[in-house]
Amino acid sequence: xxxxxxxxxxxxxxxxxxxxxxxxxxxxxxxxxxxxxxxxxxxxxxxxxxxxxxxxxxxxxxxxxxxxxxxxxxxxxxxxxxxxxxxxxxxxxxxxxxxxxxxxxxxxxxxxxxxxxxxxxxxxx
Numbered sequence: 001x002x003x004x005x006x007x008x009x010x011x012x013x014x015x016x017x018x019x020x021x022x023x024x025x026x027x028x029x030x031x032x033x034x035x036x037x038x039x040x041x042x043x044x045x046x047x048x049x050x051x052x053x054x055x056x057x058x059x060x061x062x063x064x065x066x067x068x069x070x071x072x073x074x075x076x077x078x079x080x081x082x083x084x085x086x087x088x089x090x091x092x093x094x095x096x097x098x099x100x101x102x103x104x105x106x107x108x109x110x111x112x113x114x115x116x117x118x119x120x121x122x123x124x125x
Contacts, residue, residue, distance in 0.1 A: 025043070035048075048122070053107065056105055061089045079117050107122055
């Protein structure tokens, strides 16, 4: 499914905080199944999104279930359910059900049309 959003950008009060959190991970190398900040650590995209969102919202949803780093290649159905579970962790915290804007802190899960989810991202400020 492809969502078409308005091409408007809204700077929100949290924009600076989102950028501060994302920048604090700068220099952390990619490392599958890890979630430790800094050059001596490592992180993958799913755990990065979860760690950044936890820090932004001021809580921890607990450890992220371990998934094989290439699950989307071998188990499309399992990969889709795993990404849905991650998205449910961060369901909207207010009454908004839809937004026509991409906002700092929004989480995106992307993948090829007809394929499984391949990457998770968080929108910066």
